[in-house]
Amino acid sequence: MSNRNFQIRLGRMNTSLRIGLFLLVSIVISAGVAFPDPLPSWNEGQTKQSIIKFVQAVTDKSSPNYVPPELRIATFDNDGTLWCEQPMYFQGFFAFDRVKALAPQHPEWKEKQPFKAILENDMKALAAAGEKGMAEIIMTTHAGMTTGEFEKIAKNWLATAKHPRFERPFTDLVYQPMLELLGYLRKNGFKTYIVSGGGVEFMRPWAEKVYGIPPEQVVGSSVKLKLEMRDGKPVLMRLPEIDFIDDGPGKPVGIQKFIGRRPIAAFGNSDGDHQMLQWTAAGEGPRFTLLVHHTDTEREWAYDRQSSIGRLDKALDEAQNRGWTVVDMKKDWKKIFPF
Amino acid sequence: MSNRNFQIRLGRMNTSLRIGLFLLVSIVISAGVAFPDPLPSWNEGQTKQSIIKFVQAVTDKSSPNYVPPELRIATFDNDGTLWCEQPMYFQGFFAFDRVKALAPQHPEWKEKQPFKAILENDMKALAAAGEKGMAEIIMTTHAGMTTGEFEKIAKNWLATAKHPRFERPFTDLVYQPMLELLGYLRKNGFKTYIVSGGGVEFMRPWAEKVYGIPPEQVVGSSVKLKLEMRDGKPVLMRLPEIDFIDDGPGKPVGIQKFIGRRPIAAFGNSDGDHQMLQWTAAGEGPRFTLLVHHTDTEREWAYDRQSSIGRLDKALDEAQNRGWTVVDMKKDWKKIFPF
Numbered sequence: 098m099s100n101r102n103f104q105i106r107l108g109r110m111n112t113s114l115r116i117g118l119f120l121l122v123s124i125v126i127s128a129g130v131a132f133p134d135p136l137p138s139w140n141e142g143q144t145k146q147s148i149i150k151f152v153q154a155v156t157d158k159s160s161p162n163y164v165p166p167e168l169r170i171a172t173f174d175n176d177g178t179l180w181c182e183q184p185m186y187f188q189g190f191f192a193f194d195r196v197k198a199l200a201p202q203h204p205e206w207k208e209k210q211p212f213k214a215i216l217e218n219d220m221k222a223l224a225a226a227g228e229k230g231m232a233e234i235i236m237t238t239h240a241g242m243t244t245g246e247f248e249k250i251a252k253n254w255l256a257t258a259k260h261p262r263f264e265r266p267f268t269d270l271v272y273q274p275m276l277e278l279l280g281y282l283r284k285n286g287f288k289t290y291i292v293s294g295g296g297v298e299f300m301r302p303w304a305e306k307v308y309g310i311p312p313e314q315v316v317g318s319s320v321k322l323k324l325e326m327r328d329g330k331p332v333l334m335r336l337p338e339i340d341f342i343d344d345g346p347g348k349p350v351g352i353q354k355f356i357g358r359r360p361i362a363a364f365g366n367s368d369g370d371h372q373m374l375q376w377t378a379a380g381e382g383p384r385f386t387l388l389v390h391h392t393d394t395e396r397e398w399a400y401d402r403q404s405s406i407g408r409l410d411k412a413l414d415e416a417q418n419r420g421w422t423v424v425d426m427k428k429d430w431k432k433i434f435p436f
Numbered sequence: 437m438s439n440r441n442f443q444i445r446l447g448r449m450n451t452s453l454r455i456g457l458f459l460l461v462s463i464v465i466s467a468g469v470a471f472p473d474p475l476p477s478w479n480e481g482q483t484k485q486s487i488i489k490f491v492q493a494v495t496d497k498s499s500p501n502y503v504p505p506e507l508r509i510a511t512f513d514n515d516g517t518l519w520c521e522q523p524m525y526f527q528g529f530f531a532f533d534r535v536k537a538l539a540p541q542h543p544e545w546k547e548k549q550p551f552k553a554i555l556e557n558d559m560k561a562l563a564a565a566g567e568k569g570m571a572e573i574i575m576t577t578h579a580g581m582t583t584g585e586f587e588k589i590a591k592n593w594l595a596t597a598k599h600p601r602f603e604r605p606f607t608d609l610v611y612q613p614m615l616e617l618l619g620y621l622r623k624n625g626f627k628t629y630i631v632s633g634g635g636v637e638f639m640r641p642w643a644e645k646v647y648g649i650p651p652e653q654v655v656g657s658s659v660k661l662k663l664e665m666r667d668g669k670p671v672l673m674r675l676p677e678i679d680f681i682d683d684g685p686g687k688p689v690g691i692q693k694f695i696g697r698r699p700i701a702a703f704g705n706s707d708g709d710h711q712m713l714q715w716t717a718a719g720e721g722p723r724f725t726l727l728v729h730h731t732d733t734e735r736e737w738a739y740d741r742q743s744s745i746g747r748l749d750k751a752l753d754e755a756q757n758r759g760w761t762v763v764d765m766k767k768d769w770k771k772i773f774p775f
Contacts, residue, residue, distance in 0.1 A: 305506075313509075333688060
C-alpha cells in the first residue's frame with residue numbers, strides 16, 4: 098500500500114476506529130520495543146528485562162552508555178551455557194566413542210588403562226585413572242592426524258552420535274533462549290564469540306550452522322600444530338601436546354590472545370567462567386555479565402555447588418554480591434530446546 | 437535530476453550529442469568496471485588486472501569460481517607488505533628506544549651487552565650479540581607490564597617516533613597501493629587479516645586506524661600472558677616468555693589457530709611468507725597469492741635474495757614456477773606512500 102493510498106483510506110475510517118488506531122500506535126511507541134519480541138522463549142521478568150535494558154542502552158546514540166558497534170563484543174561459554182554438559186561434557190562422549198572406534202587397531206588397549214575402562218564401560222576404573230588418564234585419552238583421540246582429518250572425524254561423529262538421555266544428536270541439545278539471545282545481540286551490532294574450555298577444532302565445524310558463530314569467532318582449548326609436507330602439499334598435523342587451556346584464568350588470556358579487545362558482555366554458567374565475567378565486568382563503561390543457573394531437573398538438569406561437571410560455586414557468590422544477572426532456568430526459560 | 441526531467445532533456449538534445457552519449461554509455465558498460473578505479477595507485481598492466489580478475493570471479497554469482505562472502509578470507513603480512521621494513525623492522529626501533537628510555541632505571545646496562553651496544557649505537561657489537569641478545573632485548577622491552585600498559589607504551593612511541601630516512605611517523609610509511617587493495621577487497625565482501633611475524637600487541641593499537649583492520653583480525657607473534665589480581669582488579673601480565681612465533685611455517689599454524697579457515701588470498705613479500713602463500717594456494721577453488729618485490733631504490737628500497745631483512749629468495753623462485761603474482765614496486769606502483 099503506497100503512502101497516498103494509506104492516507105486516503107485513513108480519511109475514510111470512522112472516528113472510533115481512528116482513535117483505536119491512535120491508541121494502538123501510542124502503546125507500541127511507549128512500550129519502546131520493536132515487535133516481534135526478540136526473546137520469545139524468555140519469560141517476562143527481571144532477567145529478560147536486564148538483557149533488553151542493556152542492549153537498548155548501548156545501542157542508543159543519545160544514551161550516556163552508548164557503545165560504538167566495533168566495541169560490542171559478547172563472549173559465550175559453550176558447555177552448560179549454549180548446550181548441555183550432562184551427564185558429562187559432550188566432547189567426552191566423542192573421545193570415548195573414538196577409543197572404541199580405534200580399538201581394533203590397538204589390541205593392547207584390552208589390557209591397558211585407561212582404555213580398558215572405556216572399552217568395558219567401567220566408569221569407576223576410568224575415574225581412578227584421574228587427570229593423567231583423561232589427558233592420555235584426549236591425546237590419543239584428538240592428535241596424530243591433520244586438521245582436515247580431525248574436522249571430518251568430528252563432523253561424522255556429530256552427524257551420527259546421540260545423547261543417552263534425550264536420544265537426539267548432541268547439536269539438538271542447544272538452548273533455544275540462548276539462540277534467541279545470540280541473534281538478538283547480533284541484530285544489535287554485537288560480534289558474538291564462543292570462549293570455551295572445549296577444543297576449538299571440535300566446535301568450529303558446527304558452530305556456524307548451529308549458533309551462527311563463524312570459525313574465526315570460536316576461542317577454545319587447543320593442541321599444538323605443526324606444518325608438514327605430504328605428497329608435496331602442506332598439511333597441519335595435530336600434535337599430542339597441549340597448546341592452550343581456555344578455562345578459568347585462561348579465559349581472559351584467550352580473549353586477549355584471540356580477540357584483543359575486552360568484551361562488554363559475557364555469558365557463562367560455571368566457575369570456569371568466573372574470571373571471564375570478572376575480566377568483562379572490570380572494563381570501563383556499561384557491562385553485562387550473566388550466569389545460567391541449571392535449576393530444572395525435569396526439562397534439563399539441576400546442579401551447582403556440588404557438581405563435578407560445571408560446578409557453580411564461587412562465581413554464584415560473586416554474582417550475588419555484585420548483582421550479576423543469574424538465569425533461573427526453570428523460572429526464566431519458557432522453553433529449553435528448539436525441538 | 438529526476439528520471440522524468442532526464443527524459444525530457446534527452447529528448448531536446450541534438451542527434452550527434454545523443455549518439456555520443458550512447459557510445460559513452462556503451463564503452464562504460466562494455467568495460468565492465470565500476471567507476472571510479474578501485475586501485476588508482478596501481479599502474480595499468482598484468483599485476484593490477486590479475487587482482488581485479490580474481491575479485492570479479494569470486495564475487496560473480498554466475499562464475500564457476502564464485503566464493504560465498506564468509507569464505508572470502510584474505511591475509512596480509514605486515515612488515516614489507518603493508519609498511520616498510522628498512523633499514524630494520526620498525527618494532528626494532530621501538531625496542532631500542534625502549535632500552536634508551538628504561539636505561540636510567542638500569543645503570544648496570546652501561547656495561548652489559550647487548551644493552552651497552554644500543555646505548556652506544558654500536559651496531560657491530562649488537563650484531564655480535566646475535567639472536568640471544570635480540571631475544572633479551574625483546575623480553576626486557578616487551579614484557580613485565582600489563583597488556584594495558586604495553587598498549588599505552590606502543591601508542592605513545594608511534595605518536596612521537598620518526599623514521600630515520602623519511603623523518604615521518606612510522607605509520608605514515610604504509611603503502612598507498614596496499615591501502616587501496618585492502619579497501620577494494622573489503623568492499624567486495626572480503627575479511628582482511630594481518631598475519632605477521634611482528635608482535636600482535638604492537639600492531640593492534642594502530643591497525644584499525646591505519647589499515648581498517650580491527651584488533652581481532654590481527655594475528656602475530658606473542659609472549660605468554662598471565663591473569664593476576666591487582667588492587668582487587670584483574671590484569672593480564674606480559675611474561676618474558678615466547679608464546680608463539682608467527683613466521684615462516686608458523687604462519688599457516690597462526691592462521692589455523694586464530695582464524696580457523698584457509699584464506700583464499702594471501703599477500704606477502706619475503707620467505708617468511710612462503711608457507712602462508714603455499715598454504716593458501718593449496719586449498720580448493722580459486723586462489724590468489726601475491727608477493728611484493730621491493731625494486732625501487734629511489735622511492736623506497738630495492739632488496740631480495742641477499743637481504744638480511746625481508747629476504748625474498750625461495751618464495752620468489754616458487755612464485756616464478758607457479759605463476760604467483762609478483763608486484764614490481766617500481767613498475768606497478770604509481771605512488772608508494774599516502775603523503
